[in-house]
Amino acid sequence: MIYLHIPFCKQKCSYCNFHFSTSLDFKNEMISAMAKELDLRQNELENKTLKSLYFGGGTPSLLKVDDLKFLIDEVLKYHTFNENIEITLEANPDDLSQNFLKELSKTEFNRLSIGTQSFHEPDLKMMNRAHNSSEAESSIKRAQDFGFENLSIDLIYGSPTSNVEIWKQNLKKSIELQVPHISSYALTVEPKTALQQWVLTNKISAPNESEQNEEFYFMSGFLKENGFQHYEISNFAKPGFQSKHNSAYWNYNEYLGIGPSAHSYDGENTRSWNVANNQKYIQQISQNIRPNEIEILTENEQFNEMLMIGLRTSLGVDYLKLKEKFSAELLDKSNFEINRKIEEGFLILENNFLKIPEKHWFLADGIASDLFHL
Ligand code: SF4
Structure with a gap:
């Protein structure tokens, strides 16, 4: 499988410490550099047909559909797709406009992973998400109207702006919307985030672990009653909708990570990761050097x-x-x-x-x- 890391976001969510830039100034240079990295590493995953291609980030849906399509075509220059390949785009609700979805539905993308996080407005405000609760809902319906049945939503539980009752409403809404896959994580306070700062200065209370525990087990029972399989701690799927991308990670399959900060694994004992710096990545790749570190696992x-x-x-x-x-x-x-x-x-x-x-x-x-x- 191949993972492409698109390192741009509209704004910084308060809890996030992933690698991204909020400036799109070097977007074109980045896309060219990623195409070049695919070229430089074309001999990796040789003779394997791809079962999963995953665009993650950052926010891949910030790119134009033409840019995304260009990158798919670059992958196709060096690799063949399995006939049942899963091609996923991580997308934020505010990017899923009619036009974007219309164009996207004409491409090879066959799965969306939508960064919904919550349908509850105070959660979204505290998280500094770029979308509101009505977009959280309408984006899912729009995606379904354009034929994206295989879609996943992300939901975060245990937020200090929420409680068990609100969490139940979030899950009920997901069922009403007939979403076949849910990835759900407890809110955690990561270093160097706005959330950490707010917690340290008592502007907001830290997530409550016993409440998170209760919400986790409610979710597990409720989603199973509604036909989901709880196939990994943070992942639930209706039969036939388990993520091939995630499952390949859990089966220790080889994967290639393209783009700044992306990780790769050779399926044996070697992991590597690209530099988490957009400028350094672009500069080095332009000189035919992959800026990465390698770790041999004992x-x-x-x-x-x-x-x-x-x-x-x-x-x-x-x-x-x-x-x-x-x-x-x-x-x-x-x-x-x-x-x-x-x-x-x-x-x-x-x-x-x-x-x-x-x-x-x-x-x-x-x-x-x-x-x-x-
Ligand atoms: S959109 Fe995703 S990657 Fe970007 S800041 Fe928010 S949580 Fe992080």
Whole structure:
């Protein structure tokens, strides 16, 4: 799969610490540089047909449809698409105008991931989103009217401007809108964000963990009652609508990340990431240099990652795969803790898959890290 990182946003959301610029001054240079990076790295993913192409960011929907189409065509110069390829565009509600969607519906894009976040106006204001609650709703309906049935929305729970009742309304609205995929995250206070500043200066209260816990489990039960599969801690899908892009990450498949700050993985033990600086990226790529750092994962790190990622999914971690990939000595070191967690009820081993019972999913990261090798 290929991920293209479009590093531009209209404005800075208060909770976000992703890499992007709010100036579009170098948009054309960036698009050319990304096309060049695709050229420079054309031998990676060789002989593989692409099952997923994902435009993320930043805000890819800030680009013109012609620019997005240009990048798809650049990918097609070097790679072939699987006949069932999923081509996703992350889009913000305020960008999904009639014209934009009309043009987009003529391209290969077949999935939208809409940054709705909430239908509740005070949440959107606090988050400094560029859209309001009525656009949150109308953008979804418009996208469906233009034939985008395979769409996902992002929702954030646990905001200090919300409460359990408001969260229930957000979920009910999503059901009414017949959205087949929902990605939902707890609001977290990230370093160097406006939200962190407000919390530190007591302008706003920090997200309440017990409320987030209650909202998480309400969401899980409610969405399942409404026909969704809870297939990863933060992801819910109606049958047939699981994201191929996300699933490929969770299966440790190889992927190519193009654009500033984008990460790549060779499917074995090497991860790399491009510089998170638009100017440096453009300059270096123009000199045929990929500005990246590389990390070779040790056996311990690979083991930890497999647990961290796999234990967040409903399928769990393939224990036979662990046995195949890692030395008996390394697995032996984990067995004591794994057995203890099984006895305590925090893990189950079912059909050779190690998983966390859903009632403990909110604690998944802590349970996985207890099994790590340092
Ligand atoms: S639109 Fe997305 S990437 Fe851009 S600032 Fe907001 S949350 Fe971050």
